[in-house]
Amino acid sequence: MTGKGKRETGKVLLQVEDLHATVEGKEILKGVDLTVKTGEVHAIMGPNGSGKSTLAQVLAGHPAYTVTAGQVLYEGKDLLAMAPEQRAREGVFLAFQYPVAIRGITNAYFLRSAVNAIRKHRGEEELGPVEFMDALEEKLKAIGWDSSYLTRPVNDGFSGGEKKRNEILQLAVLDPRLAILDETDSGLDIDALKTVAHTVDKLRRPDNATVLVTHYYRILTHIRPDFVHVLADGRIVKSGGKELALELEEKGYDWLREAAPVA
Amino acid sequence: MTDVDRYLAAFKAFAGNGAGRAPSWLKEIREGAIARFAELGFPTTKQEEWRFTSVAAIAETRFSHPPSRIPHPVQSQIESLFMGTGPRVVLVDGRYAPELSSAAGRPAGVRVESLASAVAHGPGSELAREHLARHARWHDSPFAALNTAFLADGAFVHVPAGANVEQPLEVLFLSSGGPATDSPTVSHPRSLMVIERGARAAVVETYAGLGDGVYWSNAVTEVVVGEGARAELYRVQREGPHGLQVATTHSRQERDSFLGAHVVTLGAALARHDITTVLAGAGAELILNGLYLLRDDQHADHHTVIDHAQPHCASHEYFNGVLAGRAHGVFTGRIIVRPGAQRTDSKQTNNNLLLSTEARADSQPQLEIYADDVKCTHGSTVGPIDQTQLYYLRSRGLSPDAARSILTYGFGAEILDRMRHPAVRDRLDQLIRERLA
Numbered sequence: 001m002t003g004k005g006k007r008e009t010g011k012v013l014l015q016v017e018d019l020h021a022t023v024e025g026k027e028i029l030k031g032v033d034l035t036v037k038t039g040e041v042h043a044i045m046g047p048n049g050s051g052k053s054t055l056a057q058v059l060a061g062h063p064a065y066t067v068t069a070g071q072v073l074y075e076g077k078d079l080l081a082m083a084p085e086q087r088a089r090e091g092v093f094l095a096f097q098y099p100v101a102i103r104g105i106t107n108a109y110f111l112r113s114a115v116n117a118i119r120k121h122r123g124e125e126e127l128g129p130v131e132f133m134d135a136l137e138e139k140l141k142a143i144g145w146d147s148s149y150l151t152r153p154v155n156d157g158f159s160g161g162e163k164k165r166n167e168i169l170q171l172a173v174l175d176p177r178l179a180i181l182d183e184t185d186s187g188l189d190i191d192a193l194k195t196v197a198h199t200v201d202k203l204r205r206p207d208n209a210t211v212l213v214t215h216y217y218r219i220l221t222h223i224r225p226d227f228v229h230v231l232a233d234g235r236i237v238k239s240g241g242k243e244l245a246l247e248l249e250e251k252g253y254d255w256l257r258e259a260a261p262v263a
Numbered sequence: 264m265t266d267v268d269r270y271l272a273a274f275k276a277f278a279g280n281g282a283g284r285a286p287s288w289l290k291e292i293r294e295g296a297i298a299r300f301a302e303l304g305f306p307t308t309k310q311e312e313w314r315f316t317s318v319a320a321i322a323e324t325r326f327s328h329p330p331s332r333i334p335h336p337v338q339s340q341i342e343s344l345f346m347g348t349g350p351r352v353v354l355v356d357g358r359y360a361p362e363l364s365s366a367a368g369r370p371a372g373v374r375v376e377s378l379a380s381a382v383a384h385g386p387g388s389e390l391a392r393e394h395l396a397r398h399a400r401w402h403d404s405p406f407a408a409l410n411t412a413f414l415a416d417g418a419f420v421h422v423p424a425g426a427n428v429e430q431p432l433e434v435l436f437l438s439s440g441g442p443a444t445d446s447p448t449v450s451h452p453r454s455l456m457v458i459e460r461g462a463r464a465a466v467v468e469t470y471a472g473l474g475d476g477v478y479w480s481n482a483v484t485e486v487v488v489g490e491g492a493r494a495e496l497y498r499v500q501r502e503g504p505h506g507l508q509v510a511t512t513h514s515r516q517e518r519d520s521f522l523g524a525h526v527v528t529l530g531a532a533l534a535r536h537d538i539t540t541v542l543a544g545a546g547a548e549l550i551l552n553g554l555y556l557l558r559d560d561q562h563a564d565h566h567t568v569i570d571h572a573q574p575h576c577a578s579h580e581y582f583n584g585v586l587a588g589r590a591h592g593v594f595t596g597r598i599i600v601r602p603g604a605q606r607t608d609s610k611q612t613n614n615n616l617l618l619s620t621e622a623r624a625d626s627q628p629q630l631e632i633y634a635d636d637v638k639c640t641h642g643s644t645v646g647p648i649d650q651t652q653l654y655y656l657r658s659r660g661l662s663p664d665a666a667r668s669i670l671t672y673g674f675g676a677e678i679l680d681r682m683r684h685p686a687v688r689d690r691l692d693q694l695i696r697e698r699l700a
Contacts, residue, residue, distance in 0.1 A: 060658050061654075061657075061658065062654060063650070063654060083657070083663075084654060084657040084658045085657045085658075085659075085660050085661055085662055085663070085666075087658075088657070088658055088659055088660035089660045094658055096655065096658075099655075100651050100652050100655035102652055102655070102656075102669075102670065102673055103673055103674075103677045104672070104673030104674060104675065104676035104677030104678075104679075104680065105669055105670075105672070105676060109669075110656075110659075110669075113656075113659075113661055113665065113669065114656075114659035114660050114661060117659070117660035117661050117662070117665065118660045121660070153673075153677070153680075170659065174659070174660070
């Protein structure tokens with residue numbers, strides 16, 4: 001079993017093998033293989049409808065998706081056997097493409113509930129409202145927010161950009177081992193993008209890893225990935241270094257789609 | 264003897280008794296009201312306004328007026344029912360309870376007292392004559408008519424022009440409804456609240472049952488908010504588990520006034536609350552904000568009317584329901600925009616959370632718009648816990664139970680957020696948390 005001492009760079013954190021998944025009976029993932037080691041940043045790119053978001057949601061445990069074949073090991077453990085909250089407590093975090101609004105619940109209460117659920121799981125003491133606010137201050141500043149965002153209901157009435165920043169705030173506060181960012185860059189103006197990218201970049205450590213699901217090249221100029229994968233029609237059809245992203249930016253996806261095996 | 268005849272006989276006895284002390288204008292109103300009640304009779308579910316709520320349990324029960332010898336509770340027993348420590352008037356089974364009431368901390372000129380004494384003498388008598396039974400539409404409602412016919416005492420709140428009152432002014436209507444009354448009893452709680460020009464005040468009106476017996480509380484409240492005044496009205500219903508409550512609340516707002524009317528419904532086996540708010544002066548603003556938390560076999564029906572009679576008024580109405588067990592929540596939201604009420608801005612929302620498959624909610628918006636330059640929106644939802652929200656919270660490490668509890672509380676917290684008196688809001692927050700725990 002993976003022990004707490006084994007947190008140096010280069011250990012396999014996530015291993016996805018031949019993953020097949022369906023939603024409402026339709027197969028979206030058709031055999032995905034992906035290995036992510038600690039210290040790495042992986043970018044998953046691909047055209048609309050290729051299965052990028054499905055992959056992200058399957059890893060987080062979205063109940064609408066059914067895994068029909070394959071396996072996912074996280075720190076050597078069967079990730080797919082875990083409930084969504086269990087995955088979160090073990091250090092998996094998904095920044096949602098479409099963050100969910102919750103009326104009546106303040107951002108502060110939501111964040112503190114999440115932090116405390118995870119702290120409790122780790123056997124750490126839960127944080128009271130005051131301690132929590134103290135711990136939060138710096139992280140708020142990093143994303144360019146003041147505390148007024150904490151007293152607003154979760155994502156309710158937030159602009160698209162504010163919702164994305166709120167996901168990054170959660171990322172910073174929860175400090176996961178595996179962060180999956182599902183199109184966090186889409187809908188952000190250039191300043192917001194820089195802020196988000198900078199925050200994500202600062203969270204990089206030798207003992208954690210990031211999977212960036214994105215449509216666009218531009219975020220990759222701020223968060224430099226170690227690996228770029230192209231997902232097309234439910235499979236990873238090409239993998240390479242960060243130069244692959246630039247090639248995609250220039251050539252688009254069609255040349256790969258033609259090369260992809262027909263399902 | 265028919266259901267209605269019983270009340271006519273009771274009125275005869277009442278009018279020939281203690282009621283004789285009332286001024287003649289009030290006697291006339293009572294006579295008119297009992298006559299109107301006799302004409303209208305009890306409503307049936309065949310009537311559109313009563314489609315979802317049967318009052319057979321009220322019409323068919325032989326209620327008596329509670330005997331005056333019922334011992335009152337002591338102060339410590341009811342202290343938890345108050346939101347603050349400010350001035351208060353307490354009525355038990357419709358009768359003024361001076362030993363439980365208090366004028367402590369009452370700013371000069373502000374009155375929180377027995378309605379009977381206000382009617383009888385002092386500066387209140389003119390105001391009572393001007394406003395009492397002049398607003399609530401007892402001609403249209405048999406229940407308001409019956410309350411008015413038996414109008415003897417109640418609560419009177421008066422905040423004079425320009426006064427600024429920090430402490431909430433409290434009105435508490437208690438119903439014994441317990442072992443002390445061996446047969447079902449009825450009382451007719453009555454409130455008149457006059458917040459004059461430019462004044463600021465928060466008033467809390469609480470209805471509570473002391474026992475678990477069957478009783479009927481038939482309440483009417485009239486609220487007048489003067490020009491430029493800013494008022495918060497909190498109405499908390501905590502009747503007993505077998506209590507039956509029918510209530511009418513009628514507010515009238517003058518020019519540029521603000522009224523935050525907050526309704527929290529927790530109690531009673533059967534509750535029907537008709538709320539009519541009239542925006543009678545240009546530039547008036549209303550927040551009508553309600554929450555019903557029901558369980559077991561509770562039934563609560565909120566029937567609201569927002570009457571935009573003048574231009575440039577804004578009304579924002581939000582009612583949330585959380586329904587567990589076999590509870591049934593009904594919400595009807597009627598918005599009337601009168602001819603000439605241009606630049607009306609009106610928004611209505613009713614969201615219902617069903618916590619069990621047997622719980623039920625009915626939601627009916629009714630928009631009647633007779634002006635062309637207006638902004639009116641409405642929306643309602645009825646359904647179980649949102650699966651997307653549940654998943655979102657779980658993806659952040661919260662257990663399904665914790666996530667459900669947060670989402671349920673969110674329905675209440677959303678309503679609490681609009682309350683502007685911090686101490687009252689905190690107390691109600693605590694009450695709602697206890698109820699949902």
